[in-house]
Amino acid sequence: MDSIITNNYPIHFNNKAYEELNIFVEKNNFSKIIVLTDSNTKLLCLEKFYSKFNKTCDIANISFNSGEKNKNLSTCEDLWTSISDYGLDRSSLIINLGGGVVTDLGGFVASTFMRGIQFINVPTTLLAMVDASIGGKTGIDLNNIKNQIGVINNPSMVIIDSDFLETLPLEEIKSGFSEMIKHSLITGIKYWDSMKLININTFCPGNCFFNSILIKSKIVDNDPFEKGLRKFLNYGHTVGHAIETYCLNTNSRKDLSHGHSIALGMIIEGHLSTVIHNFNKKLNLEINRFILINFEKIIFTDQEIEEIIKLMRFDKKNKNGQINFVLLKTVGEPVFDQKVDVNTIKKSFKFLNEFS
Numbered sequence: 099m100d101s102i103i104t105n106n107y108p109i110h111f112n113n114k115a116y117e118e119l120n121i122f123v124e125k126n127n128f129s130k131i132i133v134l135t136d137s138n139t140k141l142l143c144l145e146k147f148y149s150k151f152n153k154t155c156d157i158a159n160i161s162f163n164s165g166e167k168n169k170n171l172s173t174c175e176d177l178w179t180s181i182s183d184y185g186l187d188r189s190s191l192i193i194n195l196g197g198g199v200v201t202d203l204g205g206f207v208a209s210t211f212m213r214g215i216q217f218i219n220v221p222t223t224l225l226a227m228v229d230a231s232i233g234g235k236t237g238i239d240l241n242n243i244k245n246q247i248g249v250i251n252n253p254s255m256v257i258i259d260s261d262f263l264e265t266l267p268l269e270e271i272k273s274g275f276s277e278m279i280k281h282s283l284i285t286g287i288k289y290w291d292s293m294k295l296i297n298i299n300t301f302c303p304g305n306c307f308f309n310s311i312l313i314k315s316k317i318v319d320n321d322p323f324e325k326g327l328r329k330f331l332n333y334g335h336t337v338g339h340a341i342e343t344y345c346l347n348t349n350s351r352k353d354l355s356h357g358h359s360i361a362l363g364m365i366i367e368g369h370l371s372t373v374i375h376n377f378n379k380k381l382n383l384e385i386n387r388f389i390l391i392n393f394e395k396i397i398f399t400d401q402e403i404e405e406i407i408k409l410m411r412f413d414k415k416n417k418n419g420q421i422n423f424v425l426l427k428t429v430g431e432p433v434f435d436q437k438v439d440v441n442t443i444k445k446s447f448k449f450l451n452e453f454s
């Protein structure tokens with residue numbers, strides 16, 4: 099795959115990526131390097147990474163417990179302390195080797211340590227490859243609200259090695275696939291038509307994978323600070339983030355992956371699109387059926403729907419407390435800043451509950 103050169107940093111793929119990484123590290127003469135992992139990527143990805151990386155300076159691994167629950171201030175504090183103890187300075191580098199939790203949190207830790215040191219993202223989940231590692235959004239959750247604290251700051255480079263997907267569980271592949279589906283729905287019917295042919299059980303990183311990365315990076319290049327176009331990437335996310343947060347913090351519900359939550363979010367927001375923008379019901383049905391082949395449907399009780407809607411009020415996209423959505427006029431024609439009243443939102447949750 100050809101490298102993608104964004105306005106601010108390059109995205110390199112597979113073997114060529116390591117060549118570029120090794121040149122970059124040698125040229126920059128870093129004082130020290132930390133490779134940040136979570137407990138799973140330490141076990142499953144670190145050795146693979148080290149085998150292709152020329153260690154030309156002092157390098158150490160720091161790890162934290164995996165999972166969204168640890169994408170918080172307390173983990174950051176531990177990491178800031180560890181990297182300070184290890185003697186990182188302003189000419190040091192952090193390499194984030196992991197999924198979106200590692201790239202979000204590691205990017206934030208690097209961006210704030212000594213007012214910012216360089217970092218490189220080496221995503222190891224499909225979701226981080228096609229989405230989280232690209233675009234410069236870094237951050238952590240606070241008080242059960244996703245990504246409430248953070249900064250936009252770009253990595254120096256993104257290294258995509260699809261071999262890391264070999265150890266990734268199917269559920270996590272599906273999670274990344276959900277963001278790929280979103281990319282197709284906001285981009286156009288041609289891309290959706292190729293997306294719907296993918297069988298997730300035999301997923302391999304081909305054209306759709308590359309297109310997804312290209313779409314994300316092009317959108318971000320055109321609107322790095324989310325004033326317009328970049329908002330389209332939030333399709334499915336107003337509802338999805340609230341569902342993810344609700345499940346994460348409710349004992350009676352098992353945690354839902356980011357992508358699974360966004361998939362359910364897309365069904366609900368797709369229905370809102372049919373109500374508010376007359377989005378074609380037949381096309382929406384086709385999309386919903388495809389989503390539910392890949393993701394388990396979850397039925398939420400009335401009480402849970404109330405709680406999830408409460409959480410939506412904290413969404414960063416809102417203005418003056420009104421819940422704000424990205425909706426579809428059709429595939430490839432999203433619209434942002436769409437206000438929707440609570441009763442209509444509740445009806446769309448009912449639509450998901452009753453969909454078969």
Ligand SMILES: NC(=O)c1ccc[n+]([C@@H]2O[C@H](COP(=O)([O-])OP(=O)(O)OC[C@H]3O[C@@H](n4cnc5c(N)ncnc54)[C@H](O)[C@@H]3O)[C@@H](O)[C@H]2O)c1
Binds near residue numbers: 138165
């Ligand atoms: N910054 C952005 O623009 C952006 C965009 C989308 C999502 N996100 C964030 O990304 C996060 C979700 O990312 P994620 O789905 O990658 O979650 P994750 O980082 O928690 O990874 C999912 C699981 O897979 C494990 N894992 C990672 N790589 C593996 C591998 N190669 N083999 C086996 N296991 C592996 C992890 O340890 C974890 O248990 C959320 O916090 C979300 O908010 C950020």
